[in-house]
Amino acid sequence: MIYKVLGRIPTARIFNFAYLKRTYAAPAKFTPGIHHELDKIRNIGISAHIDSGKTTLTERVLFYTGRITQMHEVRGKDEVGATMDSMELERQRGITIQSAATYTVWKDYNVNIIDTPGHVDFTVEVERALRVLDGAVLVLCSVGGVQSQTMTVNRQMKRYNVPCVAFINKLDRLGANPNRVLNQLRSKLGHNAAYLQIPMGLESELSGVIDVVNKKAMYFDGKFGETVRVADVPEEYVEETESRHEELIEYVSNVDETLGEMFLNEKTPTVEDLKAAIRRATLKREFTPVLVGSALKNKGVQPLLDAVVSYLPTPAEVDNFAYVENEEPVENRKRIRMAPDRSAKHPFCGLAFKLEAGRFGQLTYVRVYQGMLRKGETIFNTRTNKKVKTSRLVRLHANQMEDVTEVYAGDICALFGVDCASGDSFVTSRDLRISMESIYVPDPVISMSIKPKDPNHLDNFSKAVQRFTKEDPTYHIEYDEDNKETIASGMGELHLEIYAQRMEREYGCPVVMGKPKVSFRESLCGPCEFDFLHKKQSGGSGQYGRVIGILEPLPPEENTKIEFVNETKGTNVPSQFIPAIKKGFLASCEKGQLSGHKVAGIRFRLQDGDSHMVDSNEISFILAAQGAVKQAFDEGSWNILEPIMSVEVVAPSEFQGIVMGQLNKRNGIVTGTDENDGWFVVTSEVPLNEMFGYSSELRSATQGKGEFAMEYSRYSPAPPGTQNELIQMYEQTLHPNALAKKNKN
Known part of the structure; x- marks a missing residue:
């Protein structure tokens, strides 16, 4: 039996194979439609460990739904690259760097899709995608199984309570073992998971998949696997199919009360009973349906789309909450459940979850949670209370934009010219002081120094920094006053490297990155007395100042501080010169004599001194204090902290x-x-x-x-x-020629 993949045609109807081949050698042209029924909308993310096949899978989904007419490779060897990898760096490296949004239509269902990066360095892209999505497809490599980023993605799904279906990909690869992956899904991730499909053959012998629910074999015919042919299960797979069907019923029965009663009463559930139970359990995150296939070899993608619309939630089936904005801490604020109503009955509320610099200004990705928004309407940022007119509304297809006049609850759209931050909430009424639950942003784990190769590019460097730090909340740039260098912080070395390359490509500003300097400190090991006289006479009024006292170390718990104590008695040092002595001492602490780092953990005790009626002035005592510190350096014992x-x-x-x-x-x-x-x-x-x-x-x-x-x-x-190394490096900067001569001898 053969059935038409695209469109709503009963499976019982028989088609001529030649007719199918002629009609679906390339899928029908995509015709966008905005459905006003929430049960016809699915918002999904495709997430996995790096190199599990997410972008390839998305490319097949877009092709089979008619969104694109040609499929391309991820690495862009044909100089085109995958649709969702629109950035040149993504096509060159063969990895996804930024999450990309699109929407398509499958059997009259609007499916909004976000393809997310797999590399841990870009984990914030997954965070904010899962924050606004209702369901997800967890892609697993049949060879690699559950890997590090799979665990991270799983934690993120749990954090935002996102139901998912699992897709074991790459069954055509050498060493493919879907059973091992299923066991890892259960043991490592703790999922109550079972097969909805099993493969017919593995590696080069992969010929199709078996639908465990309906007990039917599915073959993917045509040049691009665009024609799905349904047939009876081959004899050699009948026993395994029956076994997996019973296993599926058992696993779902454990978490679904209705099916559990049927199982205990030894009633055989119908296909409709089983599908309804799978959906109920999946929505509660108590069961994970497992599908199999090979996106690269065009097998198993259409049944995955069927599973998305059958088992993942509609926007109306997900509870989304907003907090009332007031002076109380967030945990004490009142929560309001958003009404997923696609009409003007309830006021509009949306969340800005991603920012991007576009050709026409800032592009703000928005998930609509309540009500509707029309082009030209005025919206308010609940954080800043600023109002903005929505001059342009678009829906996104990777880097392409399609203008729309209105968007509704459940939609994902983008606005132009809106000045906001990631995580801001928008409403159409200034009186509606609410904000959506925020997005979790992990802290950076690695830092490197960064500076433009050419000082003339500082303006472009500043523009790039301003843009990238606004777009990516995990990318931080700050200036280190101690070491006089700019520090870039991010989620990993690849993360920082990508932004450095983007600065060169997009802003013409090559940068130099290196290991940042550590903020070492120099400190005194024991008390050291000083008695320093600064005297200078060159005709006319001269300079005269004398300081006497003790320089001593502070306790270890205070070794980052510096203190100045005035213990003088009498008028040997006039009181108006005390601030000058302190100023000279603090200036000396800016740069130590051992390694050039700041001095810390010392106390300057001024006990006595001397002055001249004519020659003493402020600069005299500043220089006297600096001379006293230098004298203590020469005579005392110092170390580096x-x-x-x-x-x-x-x-x-x-x-x-x-x-x-x-x-x-x-x-x-x-x-x-x-x-x-x-x-x-x-x-x-x-x-x-x-x-x-x-x-x-x-x-x-x-x-x-x-x-x-x-x-x-x-x-x-x-x-x-370490101390000797720092001292030698400092001496080299002070006397490079002398050190070179010493090494030569």
């Missing part, structure tokens, strides 16, 4: 030994360990200077599953080797 970070590492228990070894190698001191449910947590104190490159090292050693967080703890004396 380094920042110590409190580091917390979380990883699977199997990698505990490796992680401990890495921390020891980096001069870390373990302060505590904990283990729970197959994962361990280790807290330690590690010098910041030893933490560069740790992010990549940890990911490599733990198969990408380890994560760490660090924060400043204290300053502590650096090891002798």
Whole structure:
């Protein structure tokens, strides 16, 4: 039996194969439609670990729904590239960097799709996509199985309570093992999952899939697999199909009361009973349907689309809440459930979840949660209370825009010329002071110094920084006053590298990135007395100032401070010159004599001094104080302090030994360990200077599953080797010729 994939034609109707081939060699032209019925809308995201086939799958979905007329490779070897990878860097590298939105129509259902990156460095793109989507397709590689980013995506889905269907992809690859992936889905991710389909053959012998629910075989004929042919299950797969059908009923019965009663009463559920139970359990996130196929070989994509419309929620079936804006903390504010009504009955409410610089100004992606919005209407930002006129409304197809006159609850659209931040809420009534629940933004884990190669490009560099930091909340740029350098912080080395390349490509501003300098400090080891006279006479009024006292170290818990104490008695040092002495002392602390870093952890005790009736002035005592500090440097004992970070590492228990070894190698001191449910947590104190490159090292050693967080703890004396290295580097900058001559001899 053969049935038409596109359109609503009963499966019982028989078609001539030649007719099918002629009609569907390329899918019918896409005709966009806006459905006003919420049950005809699906908002889904396609998420997975890197290189699991998300973008390839999206390309097939767009092709089979008639959204595009030709399919292209992800890496763009044909100089075109996948539709959703519209950025040149994405096509060159073969990875998704930015999430891309599109919409299409499948069997009269509007399907809004967001294709998300798989690399952990761009995890915020997945965060904000899942925040506004109602359901998701979790793509798993049949060879790699459940990988590091799969676990991250799973946590994100759980955070936003997003139901999902799983799609085991790449069954054509050597070493494909869908049964192992299903077991990992159950054991590693804790999903109550079962097959809705099983493959017929693996690797090069993959010929189609078997629908476990209907107990039918499905073949994908035609040059591009555009014709789905339904037939009886081949004899060699009948037993496995029956077994998987019983297993499916059992797994769904465990979480669905209606099917559970039928199972206990030994009643055989009909196909409709089973599908209804699967939908109920999936919407409650108590069951995960598992489908199989190969997107690259054009097998299994159309049944996946059927599963999306059958088992994932409509916008009306998802509870979305907004907080009433007031002075109370967020946790104490009143929550209001959004009414998913596609009419003007309820006031409009939308969430800006992604920003992008477009050709006509800022492009703001908005998910509509309530009411409707017409082109030309005025909306209000509930955070800033600013009003904006919606001069242009568009729906997105990757980097292409299609103008629309109105959008409704459940839609994903974009606005032009709206000045806002990611996570802002918009309403059509200024009196409606509400804001949608915010988007979780992880903290950056890696930092590098960054500067333009050419100082003449500073303007372009500033424009790029302003744009990228606004678009991506995980990309931070700040100026380090201590070391006089600009620091870029992000989610990983690839994250920072991509933005550096985009600055060059999009703004003509090549940049240099490197390891940032650590904010070392110089401090005194023990008390040191000083008695310094600054005297200068060159005709006329001269300079005269004398300071006497003690320079002493502060306690270890205060070694980041500097103090000035006036202990003078009498008029040897006139009171009007005390501020000048303090000013000179503070100026000396800006740059130490050992390594050029700031001086900290010392107290300047001024006990006595001397002045001249004519020659003493403010500059005299500033220079006297600076001379006193230099005298203490020459006569006292000094050391270099380094920042110590409190580091917390979380990883699977199997990698505990490796992680401990890495921390020891980096001069870390373990302060505590904990283990729970197959994962361990280790807290330690590690010098910041030893933490560069740790992010990549940890990911490599733990198969990408380890994560760490660090924060400043204290300053502590650096090891002798580090101190000698810093001193030599500083001497080289002061006397480069002398050092070169010394090395030559």
